[in-house]
Amino acid sequence: MTSVVDPQARSTDTLLESAGLPAGDRRLFRQYGWGPARVVPREAVHKAIERHAAVDPAAIAVEHEGRVLTYGDLDRHADRLAAHLVTRGVRVGDNVALVLRRGIPMAVGILAILKAGAAYVPQDGRVTRPAALKHILATTRARLVLTQSDVPVALPSGQTSLDIDSFMEECGDFAPVNVDVPPGRGCYVLFTSGTTGMPNGVVITHANVVNLLHSEPGDLGIRPGTVVGQILSIAFDMAAWEILGCLTHGGTLLIRGDDIEETARRVDVLVATPTILASLDPDRCERVRTVAVAGEPCPRPLADSWARTKTFYNGCGPTEVTIVNTMQAHRPDADLLTIGKPLPNNTVYVLDEVGRPCPIGEIGEMWAGGDCVSAGYLANPDLNAARYAPDPFLGGGRMMFRTRDLARWTSDGQLEPFGRTDDQVKIRGFRVELDSVSAVLEQVPGCTRAVTLKLDSRTLVAFVQPATVDPGAARRAVAETLPYYCTPEVVYPVPELPMTSRGKIDKRLLTDLARNKENAG
Structure with missing residues (x-):
């Protein structure tokens, strides 16, 4: 009996072996990184809408x-x-x-x-x-x-x-x-x-x-x-x-x-950014049965509050990989709030700074492959070259996209997020992940949202919502959890964090506000 071996699988194994991954990690790299294969229609989006119009006009x-x-x-x-x-x-x-x-x-x-x-x-x-x-x-x-x-x-x-x-x-x-x-x-x-x-x-x-x-x-x-x-x-x-x-x-x-x-009180399905969702009360949205968030990091308390009575999906994916390419149904009793696993027909590779696969459990940068990868940027070949690359793991002319999101694989094959490479800043010569500081602040009693900003090479500031959050307790929480250089110089409680037109936290406006406060002081 002849054994048929997938040439691309053999090629991937060779790449993983050359990267120095042990056999167990090579197996998990493929097991965790490949979403399930599913058959989807090979048609234009509007064809499904036309069918519904014909069946039930x-x-x-x-x-x-x-x-x-x-x-x-x-x-x-x-x-x-x-x-x-x-x-x-x-x-x-x-x-x-x-x-x-x-x-x-x-x-x-x-x-x-x-x-x-x-x-x-x-x-x-x-x-x-x-x-x-x-x-x-x-x-x-x-x-x-x-x-x-x-x-x-x-x-x-x-x-x-x-x-x-x-x-x-x-x-x-x-x-x-x-x-x-x-x-x-x-x-x-x-x-x-x-x-x-x-x-x-x-x-x-x-x-x-x-x-x-x-x-x-x-x-x-x-x-x-x-x-x-x-x-x-x-x-x-x-x-x-x-x-x-x-x-x-x-x-x-x-x-x-x-x-x-x-509107939210009248719907069954709600798609939102965490910033928008934080402005809503899950108890007043009794009809909602499914919630999906993406676009920015989701605070664990916010996810828990909605997941108690709804199916709650936390997802991740920049525009370039078609809205989201990973999702996870979160439960309040889960050990971690993750961004889940690759969606069907998609792949995720956690790679180091030179593009080598990271050992399982090590933090690296996510590259996305598979059917989610978009056709690229219009009239911008330099940016295409910087962010898209031939996918050596899928081969066959496929492309992968550099998301700039940091994550690591958990022991059960989910992606734990650690902010973005462009959210890593240097403070007093030390590398600080701003989202990690915000995540600690969001664990402070009463805090529903937080954002951390770099003002200069020595100064971090943070804003927390609502205005009743104790700023002293917020600074102490960071000081007790993270290295000393991660503690914000000032924590500003505000009634509500401002949003951009796309429903994300307006960091530019808050940076200007912090600078004005600093100059006024």
Whole structure:
């Protein structure tokens, strides 16, 4: 009988052996680092939405401030708009900007752009700066900007736009388009903050998105009739999890107004950043059965408070690896709050500074591989070369992405996070992980959120929420837990930590506030 050995497995074993890993660690590197293999549809994202519209056109697809849109109407409006986009010259592989505020036109615009074969480029029309928008439109070479009549958008000269809400009110015949969209084409282009002051555009493909949404636990258990909250900024990648995750499974997308909690109390599934979740009371959100957080470190007390009565997922993954590439269902009695394991068809490698596999249990940098890895940055070859690399473990021309997140494998194969490489700072010559300091502060009685910042080469400061936290007790907790150089010079209690438009802690604003306080003192 002939034994068939996977050549790539043999190649990986050779790489691991050359890295000096003992046999046991070589086995666990593969066992822990490879997510389960699952079969997912090889199709464009919107095909699943179209199927729900055909099967149950009367089901409610979207609700916003008392107005509802059925799946049948959503599909019809999107078909008509997609046909118009095609007549305007939009083709497969193009990019169409979506610059508006959350609402029903947002859902119609997304679906129409996908039906036309293009990728949507989401921006919040109320907060996007004109200079940033000009850069985004130039980088994506967007053929058209879809917006809405009540959102003033300052467009560059020569750029054409279309108000979705006005278009939806018009009548007229149209020929439905049936565009073949390969799964490897762009689904959306998400812009992340750049080191030069201008954002970087990341191309996320249909295949990337389908892999997350059509496998457990990334589907979040959403099924027809499930109500999913849409509370995040459309310019934030986790909003795609809310919107596309809901509509591809036949759920009802409940788009929030000004009151986030009013929406959260009415939904079954809630996707949020820890900062936003900390503003909500789990006891007042009795209907919620599933919560997923990502985007920034989650405090253990916050996770415990929601996991007592809900299914609570803690996840991790930058935009470049399609929203999240690891998740873990947390329990209050768990020893650790981890970010879990690689999701289906994904891989995670914990590597040292020169790219060698770390022994199991040793802290290293996470590199992500598999179907989550996006198509890269638009018009930025230098950044692509710095952050993406050929995957030596999967081979076959696959790429892996350098996340800059630090973690180690636990003994049972989960990833314990240790902040980011760019959150490591030098204080008095010593290396300090800012997230580790914040994690200690969040264990202080009464503290729900904390953030630690570097002011200069000798000074750390911290902000804690709420204002009733004892700053002296907070400093003592750090001094008793971490080395002396990790203790903040000052801890400022505040009623509530400020948020960016994407629902994360606004560290830039807090740094300015700390400097002002220091100068005033």
